[in-house]
Amino acid sequence: MMKQLLAHSYKCIAIVAILCVSIQHASAQMENDGIMIPKNYICAGPMFGTSSWTSYWEGTYKRTNGNIGKVTTNMYSFMATYGITNDLIVTAGVPYITSTASAGTLHEQKGIQDLSLNLKWRAYRLKTNMGTLSLFASLTGSIPLTDYEADFLPLALGSHSKNFTARGVVDYNYGKVFFTGSGAYMTRSNITIDRNSYYTTELIYSNQVKLPNMSDYNFRAGYRSKYLIVEGIADIMTSLGGFDIRKNDMPFPSNRMNMTSVGGNIRYRLKSFYGLEFSAGDEYVVKGRNVGQSNMIHGGLTYIFGLTKQKTVQDKDSFKN
Amino acid sequence: MTMKKLIQNITAVLSITVIASSLSSCKKDIVSRVDQYPTLAPASLDLTADTWKPVLITDPTVFTVAAPVATTSPAYVADLNEIKGYQRSLTDDQRAIIKYWSAGAVLRWNEIMRDLVAKHNIPPYQNPDGTYPPPSSTNPFAYPQFPFSNPPYAARAYAYVSAAEYDALIAAYHFKNQYNRAAPYKIDTTIKALIPKSDLPSYPSEDAVVSGAAVEMMKLLFPTEIAYIEQKAEEQKLYRIMSGANTRSEWNAGESLGIQVADVFTARARGDKAGKAIGTSAYWAQLQTQTAAKGETPWISLESPKRPPMLPLFGKVSPFLFDTLTVVALRPGPPHLTGSAEFAVDQKEVLYYSQHATRENEALVAFWADGVATYTPAGHWNAIAADEFVKQHYSEVRWARNFALLNMAEMDAAIVCWDTKYAYFNPRPSQVNSVVKTLTGVPNFPSYTSGHSNFSSAAATVLTYLLPDRGTKFTDMAQQASLSRLVGGIHTRQDIEVGQATGKSVGQYAVQRGQADGAGIGN
Numbered sequence: 001m002m003k004q005l006l007a008h009s010y011k012c013i014a015i016v017a018i019l020c021v022s023i024q025h026a027s028a029q030m031e032n033d034g035i036m037i038p039k040n041y042i043c044a045g046p047m048f049g050t051s052s053w054t055s056y057w058e059g060t061y062k063r064t065n066g067n068i069g070k071v072t073t074n075m076y077s078f079m080a081t082y083g084i085t086n087d088l089i090v091t092a093g094v095p096y097i098t099s100t101a102s103a104g105t106l107h108e109q110k111g112i113q114d115l116s117l118n119l120k121w122r123a124y125r126l127k128t129n130m131g132t133l134s135l136f137a138s139l140t141g142s143i144p145l146t147d148y149e150a151d152f153l154p155l156a157l158g159s160h161s162k163n164f165t166a167r168g169v170v171d172y173n174y175g176k177v178f179f180t181g182s183g184a185y186m187t188r189s190n191i192t193i194d195r196n197s198y199y200t201t202e203l204i205y206s207n208q209v210k211l212p213n214m215s216d217y218n219f220r221a222g223y224r225s226k227y228l229i230v231e232g233i234a235d236i237m238t239s240l241g242g243f244d245i246r247k248n249d250m251p252f253p254s255n256r257m258n259m260t261s262v263g264g265n266i267r268y269r270l271k272s273f274y275g276l277e278f279s280a281g282d283e284y285v286v287k288g289r290n291v292g293q294s295n296m297i298h299g300g301l302t303y304i305f306g307l308t309k310q311k312t313v314q315d316k317d318s319f320k321n
Numbered sequence: 322m323t324m325k326k327l328i329q330n331i332t333a334v335l336s337i338t339v340i341a342s343s344l345s346s347c348k349k350d351i352v353s354r355v356d357q358y359p360t361l362a363p364a365s366l367d368l369t370a371d372t373w374k375p376v377l378i379t380d381p382t383v384f385t386v387a388a389p390v391a392t393t394s395p396a397y398v399a400d401l402n403e404i405k406g407y408q409r410s411l412t413d414d415q416r417a418i419i420k421y422w423s424a425g426a427v428l429r430w431n432e433i434m435r436d437l438v439a440k441h442n443i444p445p446y447q448n449p450d451g452t453y454p455p456p457s458s459t460n461p462f463a464y465p466q467f468p469f470s471n472p473p474y475a476a477r478a479y480a481y482v483s484a485a486e487y488d489a490l491i492a493a494y495h496f497k498n499q500y501n502r503a504a505p506y507k508i509d510t511t512i513k514a515l516i517p518k519s520d521l522p523s524y525p526s527e528d529a530v531v532s533g534a535a536v537e538m539m540k541l542l543f544p545t546e547i548a549y550i551e552q553k554a555e556e557q558k559l560y561r562i563m564s565g566a567n568t569r570s571e572w573n574a575g576e577s578l579g580i581q582v583a584d585v586f587t588a589r590a591r592g593d594k595a596g597k598a599i600g601t602s603a604y605w606a607q608l609q610t611q612t613a614a615k616g617e618t619p620w621i622s623l624e625s626p627k628r629p630p631m632l633p634l635f636g637k638v639s640p641f642l643f644d645t646l647t648v649v650a651l652r653p654g655p656p657h658l659t660g661s662a663e664f665a666v667d668q669k670e671v672l673y674y675s676q677h678a679t680r681e682n683e684a685l686v687a688f689w690a691d692g693v694a695t696y697t698p699a700g701h702w703n704a705i706a707a708d709e710f711v712k713q714h715y716s717e718v719r720w721a722r723n724f725a726l727l728n729m730a731e732m733d734a735a736i737v738c739w740d741t742k743y744a745y746f747n748p749r750p751s752q753v754n755s756v757v758k759t760l761t762g763v764p765n766f767p768s769y770t771s772g773h774s775n776f777s778s779a780a781a782t783v784l785t786y787l788l789p790d791r792g793t794k795f796t797d798m799a800q801q802a803s804l805s806r807l808v809g810g811i812h813t814r815q816d817i818e819v820g821q822a823t824g825k826s827v828g829q830y831a832v833q834r835g836q837a838d839g840a841g842i843g844n
Binding site: 103106107147148151152194195199205208209247249250 | 349624684690693695763
């Protein structure tokens with residue numbers, strides 16, 4: 001029971017983690033773990049993430065840039081998840097983002113970014129004495145909530161596209177050891193920018209920009225117990241199209257943005273106050289293309305509670321994963 | 322879980338996948354508005370264009386255009402057979418080429434130029450020691466490729482190509498009227514006209530003369546792009562032949578004439594001092610010391626590492642519309658002294674906009690930024706002009722003449738503006754006060770006066786003359802362009818207001834030229 005609870009709070013953080021990563025790259029929020037909460041429970045809380053980079057890839061050429069120095073993006077968000085059934089949960093999140101460069105003259109960007117809504121469904125679960133295997137299907141939609149300027153990279157708050165992501169997740173655990181793998185496909189709508197011509201590999205006379213769709217593969221494994229989760233993460237995000245930033249050119253929303261990142265999360269649940277969770281994590285981009293080599297630290301606080309009085313966190317039996 | 326439930330679940334997952342993929346197909350391919358331009362159907366032939374005043378050439382008869390062969394000759398019959406051969410089995414690709422080029426030769430070559438300007442408008446990356454490698458016209462493929470088509474370079478490039486096309490067409494009209502050869506579809510009625518029929522004599526080809534002039538100029542201006550340019554010209558030639566508009570010999574005669582006229586312009590370009598506009602490190606240092614000696618704050622590069630100022634001697638380039646003494650005469654008086662109260666007031670206003678950035682201002686700045694990897698402000702005004710000109714049903718020669726007027730004004734505005742910038746070497750608001758953050762990149766040259774304001778007011782003055790029925794449309798746009806630089810934190814109000822006045826003065830020279838060149842404003 002506790003394990004599930006802990007693991008769920010971790011899930012909230014995972015969403016935020018992806019959000020943070022996505023700030024520079026694609027406005028994606030994906031469900032990529034193997035955790036659920038039970039019917040009529042809510043898990044909610046604030047999250048914070050800070051991401052920064054000084055090196056970035058211009059195409060495949062890695063460099064720094066004295067005209068921007070260090071780019072720092074901070075994210076403050078609020079997330080809430082609700083258990084519709086024991087096998088279907090819905091999660092919503094809204095981040096507020098600030099983005100600044102330490103050098104040069106570019107103006108800071110800040111504001112509310114995109115509303116994301118995720119439906120995650122446990123489609124299959126098999127428990128044997130060899131462990132538990134679960135399959136999940138997840139759908140995420142996101143939509144910009146404000147008219148932020150997407151064509152202001154590298155400080156833009158996001159891509160300002162409407163995104164739709166379908167993900168399949170496989171989760172396996174044996175005792176306190178777990179492994180989760182998932183793959184996702186994200187479609188991104190065209191966006192409208194403020195100018196009526198722009199150069200990609202040719203001059204296009206339109207204010208519409210076609211963004212490449214993206215794929216994402218996420219792997220995580222570690223220790224999952226009642227009060228503690230420790231896990232390692234690897235993530236591979238790939239643009240299915242787009243073009244490279246040329247030498248000393250400016251970035252553009254339809255660049256081919258790829259990144260491979262590794263990291264870890266730690267989750268801790270208070271024994272003295274049921275339902276309260278702390279989390280912290282770090283992810284670092286080890287390989288990229290047309291993105292910054294960001295290091296992202298995130299933390300959060302969530303609280304889980306049942307809407308039905310009889311079912312408290314302590315006595316709800318179905319928390320077992 | 323039962324087998325039945327599992328199957329239900331799998332079915333649900335599949336349904337979701339189908340929904341997802343159908344959502345992704347909602348994504349639409351981008352339509353470039355220039356691909357939707359209509360086929361050019363000139364309202365007037367402008368047959369008297371051979372009497373219009375050219376820019377550089379003085380006498381069309383000095384150029385060699387052999388008399389066309391008789392329409393009964395085997396060579397001409399072979400030319401017709403070539404057209405017929407193409408028309409028997411046109412592929413979709415060939416029809417697409419016809420559709421593209423039939424919007425107009427001057428228009429399409431202008432677009433090709435804008436594309437190349439945007440492609441090459443990227444400042445060089447620094448050397449490991451913090452210096453910057455200059456592009457070299459003698460070694461154009463070495464990094465950084467030649468040219469770096471920054472705003473002054475681009476303005477000059479548009480001007481030379483436009484003016485060369487215009488003079489070449491005037492010469493072509495001389496020979497058209499002299500030889501008075503009808504179009505192939507009029508000689509042989511079995512030849513289809515896949516373009517609007519015209520009574521304009523078709524020898525030499527007006528498309529070819531534009532092509533020959535443009536290609537020859539662009540070989541000089543964009544030497545790394547010759548293969549691409551030649552391929553475009555080859556497509557255009559095919560278009561004229563496949564569409565029945567011209568025979569191959571009409572094309573060849575026109576192309577040759579275009580090259581001959583362009584040679585007059587390339588000779589001028591090689592001697593117009595643009596090649597020396599980059600200056601020397603001694604000159605860059607001198608600009609700083611002479612400004613400091615006057616007690617003024619000299620401009621310094623805000624880039625890291627510090628980049629030499631952009632083309633400090635571009636003000637010495639030979640203008641088209643007036644002489645070099647006029648450049649100096651057009652130079653406005655000095656900006657507010659950097660220690661003055663007026664200067665402080667102007668700086669404070671920029672700071673206010675920087676600290677109160679609105680989404681509307683961001684959009685305004687982005688629309689007019691015309692910075693790195695764009696066709697530059699001059700190119701933007703070419704795009705604005707083209708969107709209007711396509712509605713006017715101009716003849717090719719009028720297209721060329723109007724672009725020549727516009728772009729000579731843009732080049733000369735660049736010359737006068739750059740002369741002013743380096744005469745005063747005035748700092749940018751963000752240099753004066755590092756708290757001033759900008760809504761687009763800060764250009765790497767002095768502040769006073771605003772280049773955008775010079776370019777935009779000059780262009781608006783010319784376009785308002787050419788299209789008086791548009792009222793204040795162009796001057797309103799120019800005002801927006803100028804304002805974008807103030808609210809974007811790039812320029813002070815004085816920079817833009819004085820720049821607007823100078824740009825308008827330069828534009829008036831083009832208007833006066835237009836009023837006297839015999840073309841009138843046409844239809």
